[in-house]
Amino acid sequence: MTRSLLLATAATVLLPAHAFAQAADDPLPEVVVTATRLPAVVADTPGARVIDRATIDRRGAVFAADILPDVPGLSVYRAGLGGVTSVRIRGTSQDKSLVLVDGVPVNDPSQPAGGFDFSGFDLGDIERIEVLGGPQSSLWGSDAIGGVIAFTSRELDGVRAEVEAGAFDTVRGRLAAGVAEDRYAIGAFVSRFDTDGISAAATGTEADGFDNTTVGANGRYAFSDRVGIDARVRQADSFAEIDGWGPVDTLDTAATVNRSGRARMTVRDLLGLDHQFIAAASDVERITDSAFPSTYEGKHRLWRWQADSRGAGPVRYAVGLEREETEAFLNGSSAGLGVGSAFGTVRWQASDRLTLNLGLRHDSTDDFGGETTGRLSAAYDLLAGLTVSGAWGTGFKTPSVSQAVCDFCFVLPGTVVAPLVPEYATGGEIALGWRSADGRFDGRATLYRLEVEDQIDGFFDPGSFEFYYVNIAETRTDGVELEGGAILGGGFDLSLAYAWTEAVNATTGAAILRVPEQAGSATLGWSGERLSAALTVRAEGDMPDSGGTRDGFVTANLNAAWNLTDRVTLTARVENLADERYQQLLGYGEPGRSGYLGIRLRY
Template identity: 35%
Template sequence: MYKYLFFSVSFAALAIPAAAQDGSGTLASDSVSSAETNITVTATGTRIELEDTGQQVTIIGEEEIRAVQGPDLTRVLERVPGLTFSRNGGLGGFTGVRLRGSEAEQVLIVLDGVRVSDPAAPSGGFDFGNLLSGNLAKLEVIRGSNSTIWGSDAMGGVIVASTRADTGLVASAEYGADDSVTANASAGIGDADTGFIGASANFARTDGFSSAASGTEADGFEQWAIEGHGRYYFSDAFEVFARIRQTEGTLELDGLTFPAYTLADTDEEQDTRQTFGSAGAVLDTGPLFLTASYSFADTARDNLDGSGSTTFSSDGESDRISLRGEWRPIGPLLLNFGAQNEWTSYETLYDTGDSTSILGAYAQAGVEWRGISGHIGVRIDDHEDFGSEISFGADISYELVDSWRLRASIGEGFKAPSLFQLLSDYGNRELSPEHSTSYDFGIAYGDRALTDRPLYGAVTLYRRDTEDQIAFVSCFGASTDICTDRPYGTYDNQDRTRAQGVEAELRARIAETVVLGAVYSLIETENRGAGPNAGNVLARRPRHAATFTGEWSPVPALSLGADLRVVSGSFDDAGNSSRLEGYEVMSLRAAFDVTEAVQIFGRVENVWDEDYQTAAGYATRGSAAFVGARLAL
């Protein structure tokens, strides 16, 4: 109940200009443009210029998100090297995002400073089908293990998403294929001396198409979201902030049908409700930077059959208090530090649920002197159920000559067993955390975020080894050892895996009005454990993935763009018996500035109507067209 009291109080607090920052550690007084070009929070947990980290970080700003068009966030994320995804059907369907061959649940997701993974999900992951691009202002993606700063779940990397929080009014709407309607609006007022108050609303609806590739009945999706954000500056050095987000959505589902148990049309639907919030304060005296906050996330789901009866429900909640800081005692030396305590709980229709907690603290020393920057840190976490865990990380960045920079990092990651894996009827209290160690080395020319520069390029080599990976153990026909008193199966630490490869990026302004870009990833994965799947590649990890982009402005008011996604084949299962064929999908888009405040835009997705799947048995959208308009005041 206190979460909903917090929800009400937060909106009341927004009635005055009190509260602030994006929860990620970047002061609200930083301009949006500088946040898009230079500042990242994923490497240290506070503020750092991108050139000062040896870790591989991609920043996608508001202008680029807006240029891609549409609510489907995966179309934006395709521009991140090393990132692949799979989706169960159309918009709103379960979407898992993987970094460098990781499991989707091994990627930590932070939205406006709140860790939004669902504690009630079997593996405790986050469903990207519930996050639309709507009013997003920035995406920051770190590739590689980074539990030193971020603790549990940061084995494959971290994705930090920030929604728009700027003065003025921005609104857009579009209509297109499958009777799809999307509308977004955000507004804010404030100044650099007093503070800021803002709110946004998002709505998306589509009749969709059959999620089952063999089906004929369309599966629709509808979602709305509202947000409030405020901050108040007590002085140049101190501010307070609060933020709240409420999302509700309904997704029509296809499922396994009796007696064949194959994916087919059904009348099922899933209702999802999410409430995320945070509040805290920021102190920035120059040498000392501190941010303290409380945040919570609540994700509730109900699955309903055709008659409206509940067939399954779950509710996962987390509460977190956090302190992060940076101290620059003298010259080029700095110290990043922090501590967090998180409480999580879950319950389902068939399980009364349980709760647990984890306490963690870290320290990271660094030096930033002339052309060289380096950091080394350690973290310790104490989990209520499995005990203590220590994580180590280090990185270095060195400017060889003007615009040329070497980067290298090593990091450890761990993922605590989910509450479902530990404590449900299928649970195993003897589970250990999953562990990973990642290494990467790269060279870069220029800066990807500085779009006015003529050339940017980067090549990175990486490897990540994972141990103690948790997998479900079937107990069909077995009743001894781990299957004792577990007739339906359980979870166990089983696998060792490896993912390694190459990432390459290129962006070139070949003329004043023409920009071409490309990202490519070679991802080699291997199950290195024992058993029948030893030596197999990991499921849903394509070996090759590339995105090619082009932007052309033949006249100042007109922008034309094209995106081509090329993905090689993969396997849908650990046994490598179900093949997913590769695919090539192109989108064309255009935008025209009618006035300085009004823009009309449109696009065609999947231009040549490619028939492909990212998850076996689930369909994807064919050729589709959309038109819309945007207002910015």
């Protein structure tokens, strides 16, 4: 059944469509992406996708991992509800996905590879999610080999409250308030999620609970038409009962605190440019209580200056300087890395039909030398609603702090371990998009290749129990991404996504673990005068995993909202509608059919 649905999705998505259609009979809007430093139209930007707040609400997404699987080319897997949740972009390992919150890198430098754990990332305060696939080091430096996932917080004017309860004794609440005027804004929010959960181990019998509290605040003030400041802070506290290696039932727990913040000054029309001066930080603390207890802490510090050109001429550009420092505390020891960077990106509207983009960046690391990366992209209007676009870029990633100091390593005397070198990537893609004249249908098909040289991986000898990190020769991912949507009339809309991904070790030919070859999703939405609903069906094919193959699956979620008044909305959602018994990660269970009821208040 899984294969049949995937093939059907692949065929259907070739019809006119757009990945994240909005519920209306009006034309689909032209979507803009901002993580490109210079705002760009998504249809002209290869590998770019945007999920807006309306889509998040319509899908009933609570955490980022609830909606990111809808993006073609992203594979999401978790070690049970509340367990470590990772995202791969285009087959690359999770540490090669750079995660930004309001422009602040939040990847965990204390993790062995430096990836980000999405398990407790609440979407209550998020206005939009942007995904950039392919090497983006020319924009964002190290860690962006596979791509970038950027979250942008929202600014409220009024009060919002939400309460929901349902299966597994789950209770969720949000409260946010703010004032937003032309000259100033101030706001704050708190979100709370608590559930008794299910067993993290698929064969387990005891439930593993999970709770998360996320709080944040924002402020903005304009001293004049030219000078202003703004700031944001965010903190998420999570506590998860997890199961031990196997996985098997244990009483292990993990407590995690994530903090991030940014302060920015904006000065407009200074020497003919608009300037941003940013100081930002993110910290993560993680304490695991198990047979092998551990305490880890990671810190990011970032300083950035960026200047953008003014006006609306055929040439737009942005240039900047950055200094980033990371430090990790690993079970009592500590180490750090630093990098200074200069970057620039330029867009040239060569004609009414041709747009060219070029980005260059030089990163000078304190420990691994310097590297220059670039990305060139173009989009050409073929008329009749057709647009062809393409991109080619390079990327690099330095060893993480944990890898550099060889945390977790066990090396016997006499064993010679080669020093690690940075990973390097090249990637290219070509896309063909179409948009109907009335704006009700659009879609895009993308073909890409991504190669990573000197990828860092762990080496384990089961005979001697030696473990250390090595550079392997090369990995390669070939893929096809199809996406689309349509305004069908009568309040109905349809969005579709499909990805075929072949990720292999180019030296041995072995498949890269935890990357399903096929994955797809389809969402049928409907909006009436007061009632709206969305049915989302997701499918993944078989996936190679540690210890075997994880079977493919098909799941469906239904979300509905009824506006009692302009200020009061009742909500209902059912997850895993068909009560499918499946696993995202081999050996870890997922909830069966579960329902939730809630209420939203606006003032």
